[in-house]
Amino acid sequence: MINEYEKLLAGLDDVDWASLSHAYESAHDVPGHIRALCGDDDEARNQAFSSLFNSIFHQGSRYSASPVAVPFLARIAVAGPAAARADTMWLLTRLAVGWHDEYDVTTGINVAGWRAAAAEAGPEEFLPWYDEELAGATDTDERAQLQELRDWVAAGNSPDSRWSALQSYDAVLAELPGLLVLLDDDDAPLRTRIAYLLAWFPEFSTTSLPRLLALAAHDKDPVTAATALLAAGLLGPPSMAEDITPHLDAADPLMRWAAATALIHLANLEETPVGPGLIGRAVTELTAAARSPFDRITDYCEGDLHGHIQRTLRSLRPGSNPDTVREALDACLPRIVWDSSGLRTRKAIQELFPAPLPHPAPRYADLTAAQQQLLGDLAGHRHAWLIRSSAERLRDIGLPHTQEALQSYIGTHGTA
Template sequence: MTSENNDSVFAGLDDIDWASLEHAYGPAGDVPDQLRALCGKGRDNRGRALHALYGNIFHQGSRYQASAFAVPFLARMAADRSRRGRAQALELMSGLAIGYDEAHLPDGVAVAAWRRGVEDLRAKGAAAMTAEYDDWVARAADEGERRVREFQRRTFDYDRHLAAYEAELAAYDAVAREVPALAALLSDDEPAVRASTCHVLAWFPEQAAAVLPQLLDLADREQVPAVAATALIAAGLLGDAATVERLRPFLAADEPVVRWGAAIGLARLGSTGAEAAVDAAVLAELAAVEAEEPDGEELAVPFQDGDLNGYAALALTQIADRYPAEALDAVTTGLARASGPAAFPVTAAALRLAFGGSSHADLPPFAELDHGQQRLVTTLASLGDDTWCWGNFLQILRGWDIPADRTELRAYAGLPTA
C-alpha cells in the first residue's frame, strides 16, 4: 500500500454515521477529519490530530462507541509503509484495546474473566445492581464510610456503566480482528513499528497460538536491543511453560535490555506455574534494572509507558515467594532513585513485598519492623517534593495505612522532620 492509494486507507470512512456515535465530548462527527489529518501533511497537523484522538476516543484511558469504529482505519495507516507516524497509530490501537497497560501488568490481559464480567453485568440488570449497592451501603463500618458509599450509590448509573463496559470490550475486539494483519508488521523496516507491533500483540491471549511463534522468531533475529526486549516481554505475557526454554537463552545476551526483557518474561511465566522459569539469574537481572540509571536511548521498550524500572518492580513481586528479601531489597533500591509518577508502580510493588497484599490497621513501632521494612519506610520518607506532591502517591500509601504526611512518616522512622 502506498500514499498514492489514499482512498484504500479511508475506504468506508464516510459511510459510518459518526454523528450518531459518541466519544468523550459527545457526537463523534469530528473523528473522520482527525483520522485523515493523522496521516496527512505537516508534522504539527499530525501531532494535533493524534492529541485530539487521544482526547476523544481514548479519554484518560476510557473508550467510547466511536473507539471501535476508528480501529480499522488506524490499522490501515500502520500497514502503509509510505507513511510517518505508524508507530503512534499502533500505540493508539494498543490503548483502545486495553486502556492503560499498567492495569493489566504484570500478568497480562485476563480476557476470559473480562468477557464474563461484561456478560454478568448484562444479566444482572439495573434492579439487581441497585440492590447490591444498597446492601454494600448497609455494611459500612462507620458513618464516614457509609456516607462515601451512599455517594457512590447515588451516582451509579447502570445504563452508562454497562455502555462503558461494552464500549471497552468492543474496542478490544475491534483490535483483535486486526491482529493477523498486524503481525506482518513484525518484519517492518522501522524498529519503532516492530516494537509497537509487539506491544499491541501482547494483549491477545486468545490468538497466542498464531502470534507467539512470530514474536519468538523476531526475538531470535532482531538486531535492535529494545525491539528484541519488547518481543521477549510480549512472548512472556502470551506464553506458557513451553516458552520458558525459548526465553532462557536470552538471559546471556550481551545487551542488558535484552536480558531484562527475558527476565521480565520469565518472571511472568513463573507466576503462571512454570516452576523452571524463575531462578537466581532472573532475580539478578530484575535487580539490575532497579540498580541501573535509565540509559536515555531514543527507542524505549513501550510497556508501562516506557518505564522499564517500574515494570521490573512489578515483575519482582511475581518471584517474591522464592526470593522475598532479595526482591524487596531490589525494589527499594529502585524506589530510592525514582521520582514523580515513575515512583508510583515501584512504591506499590515495594509495599506489597514488605507488608503483604492488604492494609494493616496500625503500623507497629518502627523498631519492631524487620530490616527490609525499615529500609523501605526510610526510603519513602526520604523521597522528594516531586513525588510527595502527587495525590496518586499519597493514595498508594494510604492503601497500606502508611502515614500520607511526610513529616509524620519521618517522625515515625526517627528521621529529622525539619
Template sequence: MLDGLDDIDWAKLSHAYGSAGDVPRQLRELASPDEETRHGALGELFANIYHQGTRYKATPKAVPFLWELAADPGIGDRDAILRLLALVTVGFDEQHLPGGFDLDELRDAARGGEALAVYGSRSWAKLLYSIHRAVSKGTHIAAGLLSDADAGVRCSAAYVLAWFPDRPGHVPALLGLASDPVDAVAATAIVAASLIGGEVPPALLDDERRPVRWAASVALAGTGDARAIAELTSWLSEGGEPLDVPFLEGNVRALAALALERAGGDVFDVLLDGLTRLTGTEALTVAYRVLAMAFPEPVAAGVAFGALPERQRRVVRALAHARGPWLIGTSSFGNFGILMRETGLPRTREEMAGYLSRG
C-alpha cells in the first residue's frame, strides 16, 4: 500500500505550515488500526493540505494516496478521507451552492482567460485546476463506493461526485440512492446528482420521507415547481429533523434558503421570516441573503430608522424582536454582530432595539 509515496520529494513541496515533509507520515497513519492515531493524522492533513479552504503544492500530490486509502475496505474513517477529497476539490462548498461547480470557469482562469478575475491569479487557478484533475482520476472509486456497506462512506462518496459536472455518467447511480434506507445518503445523492446536471424526478417531491423531499426540492426549486417551493419554505418556517448531509456542513435550512432564492420571484418575505427562527451559522447564511436583498449599500452613519426604506425597516424590526439570530448555542454570536456592523446597523440586539425605538 502507498507505493511510490517516498518517491516524491515532499520536503520541497509546501503546505500551510511550510515544508510538506510530514505528509508521508500522516498518510501512512491514516492506515493505522489505532483510531486515535488515524484521527490525529486526519486533523493534521485537514490543517496542512487544506487549511481553511486554502490549498498548496503538496495537495495534488497527496490526492492519489488518499484515493488508495479510501478504496481499501480495511481502512477506518474512509468517510472522512472522502470528505477531505471533496474539500480539496472545491474549498468551501457554499461558494458553489446551489448551482454547482463551474469547471469551465476554473479551466478558463487556469488558461489566463476572462475568468481569471474570479480567482485573482493564474498560479492559484492553475493549482486548483490541477487538484480538480487529480481528484477526477479517482471518481470511479467514489462511484464504486456508492454501494459500500458503510452509510457514511456512501454519503461521502456521493458528496465527492457532486463537484464533477464533467462526469454526468454518475447520475444514474446517484439517483439510484434516492431509495437508500439512510436519509442522509438518499438526500446527499439526490442533491449531488442535480449539481452535475442530472434530472431529478419530480415524483420525489411526493416521497414519504421528508429529507428526500427536501433534497428533491433543492434540486427542482429552480424550475419553479410549487411543491418544491412550499417544501423549502416549510423547512425555514417550521424547521425539520437534523440531517447529517455534507453540504454546508449539514446546514439544510440554509441550503433551502439558497435554493429558494434561485427559484426566482420575490422570496424576501419567506427568507426574513425564516431568519427570525434560526440561530448560529444557519442564521448567518440566511442573513447574508436577506441583507443583500434589502441593503444594496450599507446604511450611512447617522441615518435614522424612520428614514430607511420600508424593506430595510422590516429587517430592523424583525432582528430587534428575534433573539435566535444573535446567538450561537447560548452565547452571543460575534460573527452575526460583525455582519450587522458591515451593513451599517447596530451590532447587538439591544442596540438594534434602541435604534428602532428612536424612530
C-alpha cells in the first residue's frame, strides 16, 4: 500500500465486512480488493476491479456490501491513484444505476417510480411472511434455513432486487457533492465520467444542471462536452430546449449528435417548446451521424452509437416525420457494435434477411450494402457470444453461423 493513500481508506477495517454479503456470500474479501485499488501493482489493481465488479455488482445485482463500499470508492475516485480513478467512477456508476442507463437512455431514470416499487418490497414487507413460514415449518433443516433468512431480513435487508439496488443508488447520491470536484479535474476522462454519472440523478439536478451546461459550453474535450450536454437534456425541464438548441449548429458532429438526442428527449415531455421543425433538424442530424459515425464515443449505451440513435428515434411520439425517421433507422439497422442481450442483432438479421437465401448462398459481394455491413460487423465483433445467440437464425437463412465461418465467407467471397 502506498502511504499517501492510506487516509482514503480510513475506517475500511472498522466495517464488519464478514457480516455483509455479495454475490459469493460473505464480503470479507472486499476491503482487500478496495485496498488493492490504491496500490502500485497494476495487475493486482486490475484483478481487484474485476473481483469487485463480479461480487458487489454481479451481473447488475447489488448486495448489502455494495452501498457500504461506495464511500471508499468515492474517495478513490476523487483523490486515488491516477490509474484507478476513471475505472472507480465507472464502478460507482454501475453500483448506482446497474444497466438502467441502457434501457432508460431516452427517458432518464424514473427514480420516483423506483422508490415507490422499492417501498413495497422493503424488509418490513417480507418479515411477516418469514414469520408465517417459520410457524408452519416442521423440518429441522428447513426451519434453520428460514430462520437464517428471517434474521437477515430482520437486520434490515430485503430479497427484492429493486430495494437492494436503491440502497446503492442512494449511497452514490450521498457522495455526489464531494464528487462534483471532478467536473474541474485536469483529466478529461474523469470529467466525462462524472458528467455521465450525474445524468442519472434527477434529484440532484438543481445543483448539477448549471454545472453540466457550463461544461458543455466550455470544455475543450468534445467527448466531455457532448456527455455533459446530453446529461443536461436528460435531466432538464422542457425549457432546457432553449439551452440545447444552439448546439445543433456546433462545428463538432459529436456535439450536434448530443444536442439532437437531447432535443428529442425534451420533445417527448409535456408542454415542450420543441416544435416539428426543430425535431426535423434533430432527426436529420441523427441520420447524418448514423451514416457517417465518428470515432469518438460516449459512455451512453456503452459507446454503441447506432443502438443509441435507434432507441432515441423509436422514442419519438407518433406524428413525427415517418419518412425521415425511417431513413435514419435504416442507416442504424445493420450496425452492431454492442448489444447486451442480442435482441437487436436478431431483429436486424430478421429484417435484412426476411427469407432463406438460395443454395448455395450468394457471394458476399452480391449481398446488399446493408447485409454486408451487418455480417461484417458480426464477423469482427469483440464478443463471439453475440453470434452464438443468433446462430439458429443465421443457419435457417443459409448463412455461416459461427464467427470463424463468417470471417471465411467474407474473406473468400468478398470480391468478384
